[in-house]
Amino acid sequence: MNKDFLEGAKDSVPIAVGYFSVSFTFGIMAAGYGISPLTAGMISLTNVTSAGQFAGLTLMMANASYIEMFLTQLVINLRYALMSLSLTQKLAPNMNTPRRLLTSYAVTDEIFAVAVTKDKPLTLPYMLGLEWIPILSWTAGTIAGGIANNLLPASVQSALGLALYGMFVAIVLPPMRESRAVFYVALIALLFSCLFYYVPLFAKVSSGFSIIISTLLAAGAGALLFPREEPSEADDPKPAEGGALR
Amino acid sequence: MKIYFYILLMAVTTYLIRMLPLTLFQKQITNKYIRSFLYYVPYACLTAMTVPAIFYATKSVISAAVGFAVAVILGYKKQSLPVVALFACIAVFIMERLLGL
Numbered sequence: 001m002n003k004d005f006l007e008g009a010k011d012s013v014p015i016a017v018g019y020f021s022v023s024f025t026f027g028i029m030a031a032g033y034g035i036s037p038l039t040a041g042m043i044s045l046t047n048v049t050s051a052g053q054f055a056g057l058t059l060m061m062a063n064a065s066y067i068e069m070f071l072t073q074l075v076i077n078l079r080y081a082l083m084s085l086s087l088t089q090k091l092a093p094n095m096n097t098p099r100r101l102l103t104s105y106a107v108t109d110e111i112f113a114v115a116v117t118k119d120k121p122l123t124l125p126y127m128l129g130l131e132w133i134p135i136l137s138w139t140a141g142t143i144a145g146g147i148a149n150n151l152l153p154a155s156v157q158s159a160l161g162l163a164l165y166g167m168f169v170a171i172v173l174p175p176m177r178e179s180r181a182v183f184y185v186a187l188i189a190l191l192f193s194c195l196f197y198y199v200p201l202f203a204k205v206s207s208g209f210s211i212i213i214s215t216l217l218a219a220g221a222g223a224l225l226f227p228r229e230e231p232s233e234a235d236d237p238k239p240a241e242g243g244a245l246r
Numbered sequence: 247m248k249i250y251f252y253i254l255l256m257a258v259t260t261y262l263i264r265m266l267p268l269t270l271f272q273k274q275i276t277n278k279y280i281r282s283f284l285y286y287v288p289y290a291c292l293t294a295m296t297v298p299a300i301f302y303a304t305k306s307v308i309s310a311a312v313g314f315a316v317a318v319i320l321g322y323k324k325q326s327l328p329v330v331a332l333f334a335c336i337a338v339f340i341m342e343r344l345l346g347l
Contacts, residue, residue, distance in 0.1 A: 014328040039249065046257035056256045066255055073259040079291060080260070084267040086284045089275060097269055104265040109295060114327075116288045154305075155347075159339035161303040162313040166334035168292045169300075169314070173321030175289065182289050189290040190297045197298045211294045218290035223283035 008129025011118075014167060015110045015130075016137035021160040022050055023138045027145020029054070033061050037146025044142040048106045048135055052076045079211050083112040092121035099124045106131040110164060113171050181226035189218035309341040 023044055030040035035057075047053050052073050059069050084107050095103070103124065111131055115122055175182045196202045196210035205213070275281055304310040317334040325333075 014331060017328070018331065035249070039253075043253050043256070046253060047260050049260055052256065052260055056252065060249060060252050066251070069252055069255055070259055073256050074263065077260050077263050080264045081267050082287055082291065084264050085271060086287045088268055088271040089281070089284055097272075100269045100272075101265060104268040105261065107264040107268070109292070113288060113292055155339065155342060158305040158309075158342060158347075159313075159335045162300065162310060162317075162334045162338050163331045165296050165300040165303055166313065166317040166331035167327045168296045169317035169334075170321040170325065170327045170330035172289050172292050172296075173318060174324045177322060177324075182286070185286045186289050186293040189293040193294040194298050211291065214294035215287060215291040218294070219283050219286035222286035222290070223279045226282065227278050228282045228285060229278065 002125040002129075004123045004125040005129040008126040008131075009133055010129075011114050012111070012130045012133045015114065015134045018110065018160075018163040018167065019134050019138040020141035020144075021157070021163060023141030024145035024148075025157065026050070026053060026057075027142040027147075029145075030057060030142070031146040033057060035060075035146070037143045040146045041139050041143040045135065045139040048108055048138055049077055049080075050108075075206055075209055075212075079109075079215065080107050080112075082212070082215060083107050083109075083116075086116055087112065087122070090116055090118070090122050092123045095122070095124065103127045103131075106135050108134070110134070110167060113168065117171060181222055181228075184225070185218050185222035188221050189214045192217055304338050305342060305347050306345060308345060309338045309347070312341045313338040 026044065027037060027040050030043070031037065035043075043053055043056070047056070055072050055076055056069065059072060064072075084104060087103075087107065091100070091103075103122075111134060115127065115130060118126075172182075172186055176186050177183075192214035193210060196205050196214065202210075275284070300314050301307050301310045304313065313334040316337040317330050320330045320333055
């Protein structure tokens with residue numbers, strides 16, 4: 001078994017665990033709408049996105065037009081374009097187009113977060129390990145949810161709702177502590193995100209757009225106020241293992 | 247039958263959004279402002295996704311806030327991702343029992 005693949009698989013375990021519980025809820029919800037567990041599983045396997053799928057489910061039930069479905073998916077998932085763009089700067093030099101086509105299949109919030117903070121260039125085996133265990137867990141959780149409909153007690157489901165956010169906090173907090181720039185970037189993002197949620201004038205903006213706009217403004221402000229002087233690899237605190245990659 | 251067209255449309259749209267930027271930008275970007283921007287994107291994006299959504303992820307804002315506080319403290323102490331996530335969930339569970347939810 002490839003060493004990078006195993007490392008990716010190991011890094012993916014917390015993501016896979018979190019995904020199972022979230023997709024379980026999706027499966028329950030889909031079953032509630034009369035969608036069979038296998039069809040729901042197919043949605044999860046082909047989409048691998050939480051907000052997009054939940055929104056898609058709602059639109060299907062409303063018998064929405066295809067253009068509405070397209071636009072909704074575009075807006076909710078547009079943040080993945082930013083993540084993919086950010087990831088291009090972390091890819092190992094041998095990542096050619098076919099390898100990129102495979103890698104891009106499951107750029108999710110959590111997989112992106114783990115990949116982009118990895119302290120070495122991303123190889124195809126690493127990314128496949130990191131992506132496919134969560135994808136399978138996401139799919140299996142959906143099917144299980146659809147079949148079981150209500151296996152986990154509501155109290156446990158409610159508590160698990162915090163799991164993925166807890167991971168996000170764990171990713172952002174340590175660099176916030178180390179770098180004044182990251183601290184301000186996160187603070188700006190938080191302020192805009194709350195503005196879009198709580199201020200009535202802006203509250204009509206969908207959550208997908210709110211995340212995109214907050215991200216663009218905060219990261220843009222960070223780039224202008226705290227441009228990073230170091231050339232490419234200075235982000236890495238230590239040289240990458242197996243340094244032949246450069 | 248229509249459901250399969252919906253699923254196909256969702257899947258293709260989502261894949262293209264992810265795939266196009268990843269395959270079209272093959273070069274290292276040298277402009278320091280763009281590099282800085284891309285470096286800050288994950289932190290901005292994860293923060294915007296977490297707050298305020300985290301407060302509405304459980305049965306009660308109070309239990310979610312307690313879970314959030316636990317996550318912030320453990321994250322600040324640089325605990326690993328699964329540890330932070332697990333203890334945040336446990337905090338929510340305990341808080342909701344205390345609240346009698």
